[in-house]
Amino acid sequence: xxxYGFLVYLLVFPGLGFLVTFALFGEWFDRKLTARMxxxxxxxxxxxxxxxxxxxxxxxxxxxxxxxxxxxxxPLFAFAAVASAFLYVxxxxxxxPFAFQGDLVLVLYLLSLPPILTFLLGWTSGNLFARxxxxxxxxxxxxxxxxxxxxxxxxxxxTGSWSISDIASAQRSGLWFLFLQPLGFGVGLIGLQAKxxxxxxxxxxxxxxxxxxxxxxxxxxxxxxFHLAMDMALVTGAALLVALFLGGPTVPGVNEGLAAGALGFxxxxxxxLFVVFLLTALKTALGRLRIDQLVxxxxxxLTPLALVQLAVALVMAAGGIP
Amino acid sequence: xxxxxxxxxPQHPALKEPVNFRVFVDGERVVRLDLDVSYNHRGIEKxxxxxxxxxxxxxxxxxxxxxxxxxxxxxxxxxxTIMGVNVPRRARYLRVIVGELERIHSHLLWLGVAxxxxxxxxxxxxxxxxxxxxxxxLEAISGxxxxxxxxxxxxxxxxxxxxxxxxxxxxxxxxxxRSRYYLDVLTQEETFLVRTRRVGFLSRERAEALGAxxxxxxASGIPFxxxxxxxxxxxxxxxxxxxxxxxCDVLGRTVVRAREISESLRIIREAVxxxxxxxxxxxxPRAAPKGEVVSRYEAxxxxxxxxxxxNGTDKVxxxxxxxxxLANWPSxxxxxxxxxxxxxxxxxxxxxxxxxxxxxxxxxxxxxxTKSVLTWDDLRDHGIRFYRERRGV
Numbered sequence: 117x118x119x120y121g122f123l124v125y126l127l128v129f130p131g132l133g134f135l136v137t138f139a140l141f142g143e144w145f146d147r148k149l150t151a152r153m154x155x156x157x158x159x160x161x162x163x164x165x166x167x168x169x170x171x172x173x174x175x176x177x178x179x180x181x182x183x184x185x186x187x188x189x190x191p192l193f194a195f196a197a198v199a200s201a202f203l204y205v206x207x208x209x210x211x212x213p214f215a216f217q218g219d220l221v222l223v224l225y226l227l228s229l230p231p232i233l234t235f236l237l238g239w240t241s242g243n244l245f246a247r248x249x250x251x252x253x254x255x256x257x258x259x260x261x262x263x264x265x266x267x268x269x270x271x272x273x274x275t276g277s278w279s280i281s282d283i284a285s286a287q288r289s290g291l292w293f294l295f296l297q298p299l300g301f302g303v304g305l306i307g308l309q310a311k312x313x314x315x316x317x318x319x320x321x322x323x324x325x326x327x328x329x330x331x332x333x334x335x336x337x338x339x340x341x342f343h344l345a346m347d348m349a350l351v352t353g354a355a356l357l358v359a360l361f362l363g364g365p366t367v368p369g370v371n372e373g374l375a376a377g378a379l380g381f382x383x384x385x386x387x388x389l390f391v392v393f394l395l396t397a398l399k400t401a402l403g404r405l406r407i408d409q410l411v412x413x414x415x416x417x418l419t420p421l422a423l424v425q426l427a428v429a430l431v432m433a434a435g436g437i438p
Numbered sequence: 439x440x441x442x443x444x445x446x447x448p449q450h451p452a453l454k455e456p457v458n459f460r461v462f463v464d465g466e467r468v469v470r471l472d473l474d475v476s477y478n479h480r481g482i483e484k485x486x487x488x489x490x491x492x493x494x495x496x497x498x499x500x501x502x503x504x505x506x507x508x509x510x511x512x513x514x515x516x517x518x519t520i521m522g523v524n525v526p527r528r529a530r531y532l533r534v535i536v537g538e539l540e541r542i543h544s545h546l547l548w549l550g551v552a553x554x555x556x557x558x559x560x561x562x563x564x565x566x567x568x569x570x571x572x573x574x575x576l577e578a579i580s581g582x583x584x585x586x587x588x589x590x591x592x593x594x595x596x597x598x599x600x601x602x603x604x605x606x607x608x609x610x611x612x613x614x615x616r617s618r619y620y621l622d623v624l625t626q627e628e629t630f631l632v633r634t635r636r637v638g639f640l641s642r643e644r645a646e647a648l649g650a651x652x653x654x655x656x657a658s659g660i661p662f663x664x665x666x667x668x669x670x671x672x673x674x675x676x677x678x679x680x681x682x683x684x685x686c687d688v689l690g691r692t693v694v695r696a697r698e699i700s701e702s703l704r705i706i707r708e709a710v711x712x713x714x715x716x717x718x719x720x721x722x723p724r725a726a727p728k729g730e731v732v733s734r735y736e737a738x739x740x741x742x743x744x745x746x747x748x749n750g751t752d753k754v755x756x757x758x759x760x761x762x763x764l765a766n767w768p769s770x771x772x773x774x775x776x777x778x779x780x781x782x783x784x785x786x787x788x789x790x791x792x793x794x795x796x797x798x799x800x801x802x803x804x805x806x807x808t809k810s811v812l813t814w815d816d817l818r819d820h821g822i823r824f825y826r827e828r829r830g831v
Binding site (some may be wrong): 153154155156244245248315316318319322323324325326327400401402403404405406407408409 | 442444445450451466553554555556557558559560561563564567627628629630632633778779780781782783
C-alpha cells in the first residue's frame with residue numbers, strides 16, 4: 117500500500133474516523149436494543165454524538181491532590197490502546213495491511229489495557245467509591261482475562277498462526293471456528309462482556325453501591341474520551357470475536373476485487389452488530405453478580421470450560437482436523 | 439485490609455430519600471453499621487393539631503406518597519371509632535378496593551427498586567410498566583395517581599360505576615397474568631436467586647425480638663397481618679390469606695410480596711364483584727367527644743399505627759403516627775452484619791424503606807432510659823444554639 121493509502125487507512129477508513137463513527141453507532145445500537153428489550157422507546161440515533169459533544173463542553177475538574185498529568189492522560193491512553201488494537205482486526209478484506217505474526221497477542225494486550233487504566237483512574241482519583249471500584253475492577257480482571265485469552269488461542273492453534281488476519285482468512289470456506297469451537301466462542305463472549313464491565317459483570321461500576329465506581333470523579337472532556345474509548349472497545353472486542361470465530365469479513369466464493377471488499381465490509385458490519393446484539397441480550401436478561409460470586413464462578417466454571425476447549429483444539433490440530 | 443468507613447447517604451444513587459449509613463467494611467465485608475434516619479422531620483403531627491378533622495385528613499394523607507390511602511384510612515377509622523359513626527358497607531368495600539390497589543402498586547414499585555438495586559434493570563422496567571395499569575385504575579376511580587383523596591369522615595367520596603367495575607375486573611385479569619410471570623422470574627432467574635438467597639438473614643426469633651412488621655416479618659415465618667388478626671373495614675367479610683415464607687432472607691421477602699400481589703388481586707376481584715349497594719357515606723359530626731384510640735392498619739410495608747387523642751373539639755389533641763419502616767429499621771442493622779458491601783442496597787431495600795414518612799423526634803436519655811418532651815421555648819433555644827455553634831450564625 118502507498119504511504120497515502122496507509123494514512124487514509126490509519127486515520128479515515130477503516131481506521132480512526134470509521135472506528136469512532138462505528139463506536140458511537142454501536143453505543144446507540146446497544147442502547148436502543150436494550151430499551152426495546154425493556155419495553156422502552158430508547159434514544160434517537162444521534163444521542164451518543166450529542167452526549168459526546170455535550171460532555172466535551174462541560175467543566176473539566178481534577179480533584180485536589182490528584183497527579184494532574186497522569187489523571188488527564190489515562191483516558192487518552194485507553195483511547196489510543198483501543199484505536200491501535202482496531203488496526204490489526206480485518207474490516208474490509210480478510211487481511212489487515214498491518215498484519216504480522218503475533219498481532220493476536222498484541223491486540224489481546226491492548227484490549228486489556230482499558231480495565232487496568234480504569235483501575236489506575238479509580239485509585240488515583242482519591243474518591244472512596246472510586247477506590248472500591250478500582251479494587252473490584254482489578255479483582256475482576258484476573259477472573260475473566262485468563263479464560264478470554266485461552267478462548268482466543270483456540271482458533272490460533274487450529275490455524276497454526278498468531279495473526280488475526282491469517283485466522284480470518286482460514287475461515288474463507290465458510291467453516292467458521294464458531295462451529296468447530298462453540299465453547300470457545302461462548303467463553304470469549306462472556307469474557308468480552310466482563311472486559312466491558314457490562315451487566316452481569318458491571319461490578320466495578322455498580323451504581324447502587326459505589327456511585328460511578330472508578331470513574332466517579334471523571335468529568336468533562338476526560339469522561340467523554342473515556343466513554344468513547346469504552347464504546348470503541350465494545351466494537352473492537354466484537355470485531356475481534358468476529359475475526360476469530362465468525363470468519364471476519366470473508367464471503368465464501370468471493371475472494372477478489374472491489375466486490376469482495378464491499379461485500380466483506382457489509383458482512384463485517386452485520387456480524388459485529390450480531391455480536392453486540394448477543395452482548396445486549398446478555399445484559400438485559402441478567403442481574404449483577406457479586407464479586408465473590410464472580411470469582412468463584414470464573415475459576416470453577418469459565419476457566420475450566422476454556423481449558424476444555426483448548427484441549428479439544430489441541431487434539432484436533434494434532435489430528436489434522438481443520 | 440484495615441476497617442474502612444464508607445458513607446452511604448444522605449445523598450446516594452441507591453437511596454431515593456435521605457438516610458445515612460456509616461458502613462464499616464473489612465475488604466468487601468460489612469463489620470458494623472451505624473444508622474441515622476431523621477433527615478426530613480416535617481412536623482406533621484404538630485400541624486395536624488392545628489386543623490379540624492377534614493383538613494387534618496388531607497394533611498395525614500400526605501405523610502406518605504406511596505401509602506397515602508393507608509394513612510388516610512387509618513386516621514378516619516380512628517376518628518370514626520371515637521365518634522361512634524357507623525360507616526356504610528359499600529364505603530367499607532370501596533376503602534378495601536383502593537387499599538388493595540395501593541398495595542399492588544406499592545409492591546410492584548418495590549419489586550422494580552429491588553431489581554434495580556442488584557442491577558437487574560429489565561425487571562425494573564417491566565414492573566414499573568405494569569404498575570401503570572394500577573395507577574390508571576386509581577386515577578379512573580379518584581382522579582389522582584398518588585394522593586387519592588377517597589376517604590372522608592363517615593365514608594368515601596368516590597363511587598364505582600358499573601363501567602368502571604367492568605374495567606377494573608378486566609385489568610385485574612391482565613395483572614394476574616403478570617404477577618404469575620413475576621413469581622416465575624423471581625423464583626427461577628439464576629442471577630436474582632444468587633443475589634437474594636441467604637442474603638439479609640433474619641431468623642424468626644430475631645424478627646420477633648426486634649419487632650419487625652409486614653412482609654419483613656412474614657418472610658421470617660411470622661403469620662402476622664392486621665387484616666387477619668384485627669380485621670377492619672370489610673376484611674371480616676373478605677378474609678385474607680396471610681402469606682409467609684420460611685427462608686428468612688431477601689428472597690423470602692420478595693416472594694412474599696409477589697404472592698401478596700396475587701392475593702390483593704383476588705380480594706379486589708371479590709370486592710368488586712360483590713360490591714354491596716347503599717350509600718357511600720353518612721354524615722359525621724364536626725366534633726369528636728373526648729377519647730383516645732389506637733388505630734391499626736396493614737399498610738403495604740407492615741403495621742401502621744396511629745394513636746389519636748381527642749378533647750371534645752373538632753381537632754385532635756395529639757396524633758402519633760408509627761410507620762412500619764421505623765419498626766423495621768433495627769432488623770436491617772441486624773441482618774446486614776457479615777454480608778458484603780454489594781448486599782447493602784438490596785438488604786436495605788428489602789424492608790421497602792419509606793424514610794421521610796418515618797421522621798419523628800423523641801427526646802430520650804439513653805443512660806436512665808427516660809423520655810422527655812421539649813416545649814416550644816426549648817426547641818427555639820435549641821435551634822438558635824445549633825446554628826450559632828455549627829454554622830456561626
